[in-house]
Amino acid sequence: MSSDYSYDEEGTLWPFFVFTLSGLVTLPLSYVLYKGTRDPAASFPRIKSDYRPTDAEVVDATRKKDRRKDNKLWLVFLVLLGWSVMAYTMYLIYVTPTTIRSIWNPYDILGISESASEKDIKSIYKKLSRTLHPDKARPDASKNETIETLNDRYVEISKAYQALTDEEIRNNYIQYGHPDGKQSYSIAIALPKAMISDGNGKYVVLLYTLLFGVLLPYIVGTWWYGTLKRSKEGPLMESANRLFRQYEENIDVGGVITALSTGKEFEEALKGDKADAGLSKIESRILAPGETTPFAGGLSVKDKEKLEDIESGPRRKALALLWAYLGRVDLDDDALTKSKYEVAPIAHSLTKSFTAISLAYGNTAPILASYYASQHLIQAVPPKASPLLQLPHFTPAIAKAVEGDSRTVMTVQSFMDQPDAKRRSLAVGKGLLTEDQYKSAVTVAKQLPYFRVAKAFFKVAGERCIIPSSLVTLVVKGRFIPPGSEAVPAIDELELEDVDAAEDDLDAILGRKKKKQIGKDEAGKPVYEAEAPEAVFPPLAHAPYFARDYSPRWHVFLTDSKQGKMAVPPFTFTEFDAPIYGEDGVAPTFRMQTMKAQFAAPPQAGHYTFVMNVVCDCYVGFDTKMEVTLVVEEASKAAEMVGEDEISEPDEDSLAGIMNAAKGGPPPKKKRAADEEEDSEEEESGTEEEVEDTSDTNTDTEPEN
Known part of the structure; x- marks a missing residue:
């Protein structure tokens, strides 16, 4: 046996190789490019509004620029090149004839079926020998026959006959597929011979060196360095280090804004001549007297001093621009x-890193200041300014006129809770809002997703009480009630219960979406919805000045008000189970929503009072604070409470019954027909016995309309 290595001289193999190789590279890059060009926010609901701020075109252009920034030119070039190569090689595969190597088959050579008898084989062979024997065969020029082809044909039928009649030759055919035994084979390299012949080999070596010795290490190194260069939250590691040095235990929202200006990202955005150009103009505008504040930019005297203490450079300009943005100051300059x-x-984006740093320290004030800074940045509202500025057409002067002489800040909710006639008298008039502007503001206010907490309590799944170090679940029940909502239905007390899933409900145990039963068929079997309900996303934040599409997030965490420390880290919620708005996208459904957070109970028994914070990171004044009390019982007392309960034998068809039998327990009791009928009625009514709450909760929140 011998082997032969040859190149693809006929050009039938290398197009397949190149097509496959280019496809392995082009298809993933095409997917990355598609994901980069696709707007992920396109599928999210939006708050309907016709309001367009003065610089709406600049905001829209900045938003579109951000969507295109990930679409690198080199990536587009590689994708186009890859698809071009794939199209060309596919064309070559289509037009290039392929050489098909047939399998040696003695029956096909003799022209007989595999079921032919030995007699038939001999008869056919004799007939062919008389016509193909070299002594008798005469070539036919019309069929392009020659003496050589006839001789080869005769040799083939002879080998075929021997393979079917001679035992030794037949064994060779059966074992190796050929009467002559094991044959030599050739390995065709899927590269044109011209690539490595006539002095072209050095170019191939150079190409492979550039691809695998230079380009591949560069791509891998760039990716690896990029992952190390950024923190887990997204900003650069250098920016996170600078924010760490700016951290203070008593920092406020203005201090967070000042700290954010240290980000290295601003140096890249304001590099070169941009660092100092127009700085004096910006500062003169933001430090000018404001309508209702000492400065037009909304900064305090302390914030002004911090700005002036910064040396000239990208950071000072970045901070000045931030105050100009928060104060909505007109700079009269396109750049x-x-x-x-x-x-x-x-x-x-830098607030995420500052929040992570604040959480590591665990002090309540910086954590809240970081979340509040996020709200103000998205809404373009200065710290301590009126939350009414979140509504369209509202200016500081109009917000001041609506609030009047009140020393307390009026939230959007308190403004919308007033009768329409009173709202109009406060907001509509000369120097205030026009009738159309007022309607626009009210329309937006009635769509803002304000989460109103209805009940919050602690529980341990499947237990009547909470013992030390057990896994506790904080259950928060509430509804999205936009400000100014009318005809809000009363709360169904059953919706405030949190019933544990059955022990044999695998969907609930594994966290899968459970299909809702909508009835029963003729045979009495339950009928479920076609598909499980999908997660519901709130509408994108109404932020006409923020040059990004942003989906709201709600953060739930517990703090110790006495020590000013965080007790349970935040749990973030971005999606919900029940629809927030109706099919029109405007009318609220007032469906009860549930948010759950799990944490370990304190190691000692006692009563623990926390402050629960529910913070929305993109709307000012939409937060909730309430006291919740966690009652932790001694393990011995919990055992006594369990012992007092009547424990029934598990049913034989339940998971508990099977496990009980496996442990050698007594035979499970079979349910009586009356019990089964009673259970069936309970299931149809949709009511179940709830695990008793083991915590006291102060739910003294705002009354619902």
């Missing part, structure tokens, strides 16, 4: 206006 809207999303 400066564009930069003003570009720095806000950068600062907002």
Whole structure:
């Protein structure tokens, strides 16, 4: 046996190789490019509004620029090149004839079926020998026959006959597929011979060196360095280090804004001549007297001093632009206006790193200040300014006129809770809002997703009480009730219960979406919905000044008000189970929503009072604070309470019954027909016995309309 290595001289193999190789590279890159060009926010619901701020075109252009920033030119070039190569090689595969090597088959050579007898084989062979024997065969020129082809044909039928009649030759055919035994084979390299012949080999070596010795290490190194260069939250590690040095235990929202200006990302955005250009103009505008505040930018005297203490450079300009953005200060310069809207999303991304740093320290004030800074950046509202500025057409002067002489800040909820006639008298008039502007503001306010907490309590799944170090679940029940909502239905007390899943409900145990039963068929079997309900996302934040599409997030965490420390880290919620708005996208459904957070109970028994914070990171004044009490019982007392309960034998068809039998327990009791009928009625009514709450909760929140 011998082997032969040959190149694809006929050009039938290398197109397949190149097509496969280019496809392995082009298809993933095409997917990455598609994901980069696709707007992920396109599928999210939006708050309907016709409001367009003065610089709406600049904001829209900045938002579109951000969507395109990941679409690198080199990536587009590689994808186009890859698809071009694949198209060309596919064309070659289609037009190039392929050489098909047939399998040696003695029956096909003799022209007989595999069921032919030995007699038939001999008869056919004799007939062919008389016509193909070299002594008798005469070539036919019309069939392009020659003496050589006839001789080869005669040799073939002779080998075929021997393979079917001679035992030794037949064994060779059966074992090796050929009467002559094991044959030599050839390995065709899927590269044209011209690539390595006539002095072209050095170019091939050079190409492979560039691909695998230079390009591949560069791509891998760039990716690896990029992962190390950024923190887990997204900002650069250098920015996170600088924010760490800016951390203070008593920092407020203005201090967080000042700290965010240290981000290295601003140096890249304001590099070169941009660092100092127009800085004096920005500062003169933001430090000018404001309508209702000492400065137009909304900064305090302390914030002004911090700004002036910064040496000239990207950081000072970044901070000045941030205050110009928060104060909605007109800069009368296209370049400066564009930069003003570009720095806000950068600062907002840095709040994630500052929040992570604050959580590591565990102090309540910096954590809340970080979340509040996120709200103000998204809404373009200065710290301590009126939350009414979140509504369209509202200015500081109009917000001040609506609030009047009250020293307390009026939230959007309190403004919308007033009768329409009173709202109009406060907001509509000369120097205030027009009738159309008022309607626009009210329309937006009635769509804002304000989460109103109805009940919060602690529980341990399947247990009547909470013991030390057990896994506790904080259950928060509430509804989305937009400000100014009318005809809000009363709360169904059953919706405030949190019933544990049955022990044999695998869907609930594994966290799968459970299909809802909608009835029963003729045979009495339950009928479920076609598909399990999908997760519901709230509408994108109504933020006409923020040059990004942002989906709201709700953070739930517990704090110790006495020590000013965080007790349970935040749990973040971005989606819900029940629809928030109706099919029109405007009318609220008032469906009860459930948010759950699990944590370990304290190691000692006692009563623990916490402050529960429910913070929305993109709307000012939409937060909830309430006291909740966690009651932790001694393990011995919990055992006594369990012992007092009547424990029934598990049913034989339940998972508990099977496990009980496996442990050698007594035979499970079979349910009586009356009990089964009673259970069936309970299931149809949709009511189940709830595990008793083991915590006291102060749910003294705002009364619902």
